[in-house]
Every structure is written in C-alpha cells, then in structure tokens.
Amino acid sequence: MADDLANEARQLAPYEINPTNLPGSLMTPIWASIAPIDRDIKKFCHNLTDVYTFDQFLGNPSLSPIFNRFPVTSIHWPLTRSWLQYNSTPDVCSFSKSSHNAYKIKALNHILPYGDILTKHYPDLYSNHHIPCPVCNNHQDTNEHLGLCSNLLPVINNILLEHKPILQRLLVEKTSYSPVLISQSVDQFELLTPIADSNSYNHPVYLIIHQLVSQDFYNLVRSFTFNDKLTRSIIWEFLISFHERIYQQIWPKHCSLLKLWEQCNGITPKCKRDFWRKKPKKSRDHQPNQFTTRPSNTSSSRPYTERGGLLAEVLLRWLGRELGKSISPVSHCGQPQIPKNTY
Structure with missing residues (x-):
C-alpha cells in the first residue's frame, strides 16, 4: 500500500516554495538574479561555476572534430574529467607524470605536434602549409587524422583484439556474473569491434584515443558492477593498458617518420630555433619606467630619481x-x- 501511494504521489505536480515568503526569514540571498541560495553557499556556487566552465569548454573550436562525429551525450564527462586528472604513475611529481598529463591534454584538445600544429607555429618553414601524413602519405597530417590513418588501422585492430579478453577478465574477476554472459556482452560492445575505412569516422575508438570516456563504456561496466567505485577501477585499468599500447605503437613511429620527412626537406631543429629567434617580439603594453639621472661631475656616481x-x-x-x-x-x-x- 505504501508503494502504491508513493507511485501515485510521483504523478502529482511538485510543490513550489518561494523562500522569500517564508516566515522568520530575515534575508534570502539570490545568486545573480537566477535562483535563491537555499543550501551551502560553497556547494551552490561550485555547481554554477562548473556549469559555466563546462559551457566554455564545449565552445572550444579545437574540439569540433569530436562534436562533428559524436553527440555531447555520448561522452561521460565526469568520468572523462577524472581520467584526465588520474595519475597512472607512482610519483606525486615527476617528469614522467608531467609527460603523461601533457599528452592527455594535448590529445584531447587536438594540439599534439602533428602537421597542422607545426604549420601553424612555423608557417615559413613548411611550403604551402601542408605536411603529408608520414605513415600513409595520402592525407594531410593533422590531429584529426590520428587514429584514422588507413595504414594504422591494422595496428589499432590488433590492440582492440588484445583488449577484448582483458575487459572480459576484469569483469569476471570483479563481478559475480556468468563468464558466458560477460563474453557475449563484450563481443557485442561497439568499442571493441574492428575498425575499417567504412566505420572509422564514427568508431568509438576515436574518443578513447583522444582521452575521452564514452557513455556506452561506462554503461557496460556499470551494468555488471552496480558500484561506481568498482566501475572506475575497471575502466582505469583498461584505459591504462589500452593507451600504453596505442602510445607505443603509434606515437614513436609517427615522430620518427615525421623527423625523417623534415630532414629530407631541409628542416632541422636549428631552423626551428632560428625561426623563433628571428621572429619579432610583441610590443609590451606597459613600458618600464625610465629613471632620469641627475648630472654629476663624477662618472662613477650612482643614478637616482x-x-x-x-x-x-x-x-x-x-x-x-x-x-x-x-x-x-x-x-x-x-x-x-x-x-x-x-x-
């Protein structure tokens, strides 16, 4: 009977309370004429500032390749934020940790030193502002091309094939579900399906390569664990292994081939250093104050205002x-x- 009454109450219109008319209320603070602050001020402001920051983040033009392929709802943003802040190294502060964090942020914002970024920073060194992909030599070398290069698809498929049993093992070890049921669910999981030219544009592996956690990935693991903390630990362990393999198989190969292409075109690290040295510096808005010196008979006297x-x-x-x-x-x-x- 209590359940029936509770279900009936859910169909009723909610009560609307105006806190400004509450008896005994001396003051009702209102945030920017938006809403009354009816709870802890720090938590209330934290939510508002997070919404504002997230809205600015979605307006970042460098993320347009992601939103052109996937809707915003296909990404689990709280988990993505936690993954970007996750420290996969045993160090609190180290060069390795800084390198991992820098790679994550640059991969997410599509600002890794691929051809599109190099031509932007060194426009006079690269002719026609075009650098071909050093792996396939068929497309322009861009951050968007990362993970979509036709010559790298077999490498990515091998990594996906390697991590299918890894995900199955994690779910079997940390949950009580049948291994057969877990195996069937993982086999049907779109993220671990082979990538080809026909489905490479919208394949979810693009999100993983660019340090994003898909909502479907979270839903799959959560459907077996029913525990957020356990879900995160499984996803973290999977992502650490996956990104380590992707990094080893793609990034060093791309860097070595791009360096060889630059050497063939007469572009050396010295040319890049000289480019920045010869580039005129921007004028400062505030010039330093010029101190005037009083005339003195002796040349060794100190200048003073x-x-x-x-x-x-x-x-x-x-x-x-x-x-x-x-x-x-x-x-x-x-x-x-x-x-x-x-x-």
Missing part, C-alpha cells in the same frame, strides 16, 4: 648645517662624504 635625489640633497644640507661643516652631496662611490674632523 629626481625625487630621491632631491630628498637626499635636502637631508645632506640639513646635516651640514647641524654639524657646521660642508658636506659634498655625492661621493665617488655614491655615498655622502663626511669630513674626518666632523666630530
């Missing part, structure tokens, strides 16, 4: 009157000279 020099001269004259002696304003070393027979 007019205000400071005037104050020093007044003090020296006052000291001279008090002592009844003449004191030169500035000595050869920049300090006031006091005769030895002053006292």
Whole structure:
C-alpha cells in the first residue's frame, strides 16, 4: 500500500516554495538574479561555476572534430574529467607524470605536434602549409587524422583484439556474473569491434584515443558492477593498458617518420630555433619606467630619481648645517662624504 501511494504521489505536480515568503526569514540571498541560495553557499556556487566552465569548454573550436562525429551525450564527462586528472604513475611529481598529463591534454584538445600544429607555429618553414601524413602519405597530417590513418588501422585492430579478453577478465574477476554472459556482452560492445575505412569516422575508438570516456563504456561496466567505485577501477585499468599500447605503437613511429620527412626537406631543429629567434617580439603594453639621472661631475656616481635625489640633497644640507661643516652631496662611490674632523 505504501508503494502504491508513493507511485501515485510521483504523478502529482511538485510543490513550489518561494523562500522569500517564508516566515522568520530575515534575508534570502539570490545568486545573480537566477535562483535563491537555499543550501551551502560553497556547494551552490561550485555547481554554477562548473556549469559555466563546462559551457566554455564545449565552445572550444579545437574540439569540433569530436562534436562533428559524436553527440555531447555520448561522452561521460565526469568520468572523462577524472581520467584526465588520474595519475597512472607512482610519483606525486615527476617528469614522467608531467609527460603523461601533457599528452592527455594535448590529445584531447587536438594540439599534439602533428602537421597542422607545426604549420601553424612555423608557417615559413613548411611550403604551402601542408605536411603529408608520414605513415600513409595520402592525407594531410593533422590531429584529426590520428587514429584514422588507413595504414594504422591494422595496428589499432590488433590492440582492440588484445583488449577484448582483458575487459572480459576484469569483469569476471570483479563481478559475480556468468563468464558466458560477460563474453557475449563484450563481443557485442561497439568499442571493441574492428575498425575499417567504412566505420572509422564514427568508431568509438576515436574518443578513447583522444582521452575521452564514452557513455556506452561506462554503461557496460556499470551494468555488471552496480558500484561506481568498482566501475572506475575497471575502466582505469583498461584505459591504462589500452593507451600504453596505442602510445607505443603509434606515437614513436609517427615522430620518427615525421623527423625523417623534415630532414629530407631541409628542416632541422636549428631552423626551428632560428625561426623563433628571428621572429619579432610583441610590443609590451606597459613600458618600464625610465629613471632620469641627475648630472654629476663624477662618472662613477650612482643614478637616482629626481625625487630621491632631491630628498637626499635636502637631508645632506640639513646635516651640514647641524654639524657646521660642508658636506659634498655625492661621493665617488655614491655615498655622502663626511669630513674626518666632523666630530
């Protein structure tokens, strides 16, 4: 009976309470004329600022290749944020940790040093602003081409094939479901299906390569664990292994072939360094203040501002009157000279 009443109540219209009319309320703070702050101010503001930051993040033009392929709802954003902040190294602060974090952020924002970024930073070194993919030599080398190169599809398929039993093993070891049921679910999982030219544009592996966690991946693991903490641990272990293999098989090969192509075209690291040295620096908005120096008979006297020099001269004259002696304003070393027979 209680369940029936609860279900009936769910169909009713919700109560709307205006906190400004509550009796005994001395003040009702309102956030930017949006809504009343009816709970802890830190948590209330934290949610609003997160929404604003996330909205700005979605407007990042470098993420357009992702949103052109997948809807925003296909990505599990809280888990993606946790993955970007996850430290897969045993160090709190190290060069290895910084390298991992930098690679994650650059892969997500499509700013890895591929051809599109190199031509943007060194426009005079690359002719026609075009760098062919050093692996297939058929398309322009861009961050968007990462994971879609036709010559790399067999490598990616082998990695997907290797990680299908890894995901099955993790689910079998950490859940109580039947291995047969888990195997059937993993076999039908779209992320681990082979990638080809026909489905490469919308294949979910594009999200994984660019450090995003798909909503379907979370739903699959969560359907067996029913525990968020356990779900994260399984996904983390899978992603660490997957990204390590992807990084080893794709990134060093691409870098070595691109370096060889640059050498054949006469582009060396020295050319890149000279390009930045010869590039004119941007003018600063605020120029440093130019201090004016008072003329002095001696070339070794220290420069000082007019205000400071005037104050020093007044003090020296006052000291001279008090002592009844003449004191030169500035000595050869920049300090006031006091005769030895002053006292």
